[in-house]
Every structure is written in structure tokens, then in C-alpha cells.
Amino acid sequence: MNDYICFLITIFYESDGTLIKCALKCKRDAMDGDWVEYPMEDENKDRIWKLLPAHVRNCGRICEVEKIFEIHTVSEIKGDRE
Secondary structure, X not given: OOOEEEEEEEEEEOOOOEEEEEEEEEEHHXXXXXXXXXXXXXXXXXXXXHHOOHHHHOOOOEEEEEEEOOOOXXXXXXXXXX
């Protein structure tokens, strides 16, 4: 187990009537309470929603929270020809 918990957050994009997804990576020791075990409880969804980037929060409310294994950051993209 590492120092982070990762979530895939689904937001109902109200103005377009579609769903958007945003990945969120949080330090485990910064998450008090039962966020990890029960991310879909109303109070926990509200707390997670406040951690999202402003442009995502402005789209709408959370309709699903999934725990995911990892978010991999790619710093360099290499071509297929190597």
C-alpha cells in the first residue's frame, strides 16, 4: 500500500446532459474519517467534490466515486519506432 488513494470521479455535466470523469489522487494521511471506505455517502461526496479542480466542480455534482489502483503520470511520450 502506498501513501495515496486514487479515485475516478464521475460528474453529471448539467449544461450538456452528459457524464465526465476526473481522476483524483489524495494523500492517505490527509483523509480523516471514512472517505475511503464510504466515498458515496453524501457528506463524503461533498468533501471529495471540494477537492476537485474548479472547472470540474463547476460542471455539476458527483454521481459516482470509484477507487482505482493508480494514476500514472507520464512525463515524456516516446514514439513506437524505438
